[in-house]
Each structure stands twice: as C-alpha cells, then as structure tokens.
C-alpha cells in the first residue's frame with residue numbers, strides 16, 4: 001500500500017473527503033451588518049468547493065457571541081436560510097462544508113453586544129491591546145465574569161446552533177472553535193481563567209466547559225459530524241498558560257471518548273506560525289494522544305503537507321491564506337502551478353474585491 005498524500009481520499013467521521021486538502025476557517029467579514037450571510041459568500045465558498053472539506057469562517061452561536069464587524073451567525077431561521085444557499089452551492093460542486101462555531105468571549109466590545117452590555121468571559125480580565133471595530137481601534141473592555149448558573153445556557157446555545165447548522169442550513173457538520181483566544185480557549189487556559197467554581201482551577205475544571213459543549217453538540221448532531229480546533233501554543237488575543245503540555249494532553253485525552261470526526265491543531269512547522277525554538281512542540285504529542293483523525297495547520301505547502309501525511313504526523317492538512325487568492329488551490333497544488341498572493345488590504349470586510357475576484361489558473 002502506498003503512503004497517503006494530499007490527493008488520497010479520506011473519511012472524517014461521517015464525512016467523506018475527495019482529497020486531504022482542507023480549507024481552514026477564515027473570517028472575511030462579508031456578512032451583512034445584520035450578521036446574515038450574503039450572496040457573495042455563496043459564490044466565494046462555491047469557488048473553493050474543490051477542497052476536500054471547507055471549514056467556514058467563525059460563526060456566532062448567539063447574539064452575544066460577536067466581536068468583529070460583519071461576521072455571520074447561525075442562530076436564527078434567517079441565518080440558516082442564507083447559509084442553506086451556501087451549502088447547496090458547495091454541495092452542487094461536489095464539495096463538503098462544516099461551520100466553525102464560535103463565541104468570542106472577551107474579544108468583543110459593548111458595540112457588538114445586545115443592549116450595549118459588557119462582553120462575557122470566564123474571568124473579568126481584559127485582553128491587552130486593541131480591538132478592530134469598524135469604527136477604528138478601541139481598547140479591549142474588561143469583560144463581565146460569567147456566573148456559574150449562566151454556563152448551561154451557553155452550552156445549550158452551542159448545541160442549538162449546531163442543530164440549526166446541520167438540520168436547517170445543510171452543513172455536513174461543525175467545528176467547535178476552541179482556539180485562538182476565544183471563549184472556549186479562555187476557559188481552557190489559566191491566563192484567562194481565574195475561576196474558583198467547577199469551571200476553573202485544575203486542568204480538569206478548566207476543560208469542563210469544552211467537554212460539556214462537545215457532549216451537547218455531539219448529542220445534537222452526532223460526534224461523527226463534530227470536530228474541535230485547538231491552538232495549544234497560540235498567543236494570539238493575549239493568551240497564555242502555565243503548562244500547556246499538561247492542559248492539552250488532558251483535554252485531548254478527554255475528547256477521545258466522544259469519537260469525534262476530527263481534531264484540528266494549529267501549530268506551524270516553521271516560520272511566523274511556529275512556536276519559538278524554546279517552546280515545547282505540542283502537535284506531535286497531541287497526535288499521539290488523540291485516537292481519531294488528526295488535522296494539522298499552520299504555514300504548510302505541498303511538500304511539507306505531503307511529508308506530514310507520509311510520516312504519519314497528520315491525516316489531513318488545512319490551508320488558510322493560500323485559499324484566499326487561489327480558489328482552485330487543490331488543482332494548483334496538484335499541477336505545481338505557482339500560487340497567487342492575497343491582497344492584505346481586502347482580507348477583512350469590503351465587497352467582492354479581494355474576495356471572489358481571484359481567478360482560477362488558466
């Protein structure tokens with residue numbers, strides 16, 4: 001039997017992929033100000049349906065989950081109807097698409113919150129730095145710490161959004177965004193979680209919120225349609241943890257019992273996405289710990305991705321930035337066609353420019 005490469009089909013839980021090239025989730029801020037997906041999004045995702053699997057941009061589970069302008073939701077019938085046009089367009093081209101579910105937690109601002117309320121988080125600790133708001137940069141506010149009795153409502157909101165995404169909007173599954181410093185990650189790491197109830201303190205307690213969300217979402221749509229994304233060494237959004245190896249091996253070991261469709265880990269091999277040389281690499285450890293399909297991300301190209309698949313470091317590889325300016329990325333990787341570079345000025349927000357006007361290779 002030959003070793004797998006990017007063009008070897010694979011099954012992630014209940015989802016069959018024609019190749020192992022996954023489009024990584026990317027916020028592009030082209031939804032309406034009402035958070036409803038727009039027709040240009042339908043075209044954007046359809047253009048990229050040659051990926052074995054598309055993971056959508058991060059998508060709100062509730063009306064208090066938003067932290068950036070023009071990011072979509074999936075928590076009302078109107079959201080689901082608009083997303084249905086996106087998933088139909090991807091499926092019509094033979095693609096597969098899951099929605100990335102997020103709640104941003106403290107990475108928000110009262111201007112995005114119902115009634116101008118403070119954003120919620122595990123603890124009342126502001127992120128250092130400033131937030132992009134669409135009305136200029138603003139300092140991150142100090143969030144309001146969630147009361148213990150509020151947590152079941154959030155868990156249920158993830159499950160409700162997952163059910164709506166699969167049953168009404170036609171997604172093939174969901175990815176839980178537990179990476180990059182948003183709400184679930186804020187619970188996991190001790191830099192942002194100073195709680196003294198059952199959701200804070202020990203590694204077991206800090207993992208509780210993610211595990212409860214995973215359990216509820218798995219019960220709603222099936223664990224074989226549920227994936228989880230982690231960034232164990234990530235520092236984006238002012239994140240830190242005193243012992244990430246202990247935390248994330250516990251988290252991943254505990255996730256094994258669900259039989260998830262996949263685990264998606266962000267840890268670049270080299271370059272700006274990679275951890276500093278003195279930082280212990282966690283992807284290899286988590287690969288050995290996780291018993292299901294393992295997806296890796298962060299600065300991969302054809303050669304490094306094929307090597308990761310051949311040496312067993314991962315079962316699938318996701319590509320983010322390369323998909324922006326190369327809608328036909330799988331074809332280009334197969335043919336060795338040089339990749340176009342995206343215009344950074346149009347990455348977030350705007351219209352079809354820098355979004356759906358990148359051509360496929362001739």
Ligand SMILES: Cc1cc2nc3c(=O)[nH]c(=O)nc-3n(C[C@H](O)[C@H](O)[C@H](O)COP(=O)(O)O)c2cc1C
Nearest residue numbers: 024025026027057058298299300318319320321347
């Ligand atoms: C414009 C842009 C938006 C992104 N939005 C998200 C997001 O919504 N959710 C997420 O988990 N990661 C997001 N990311 C991170 C990417 O999924 C990916 O981890 C990162 O780009 C590294 O992979 P790459 O080197 O293949 O691009 C975003 C990255 C970019 C460049």
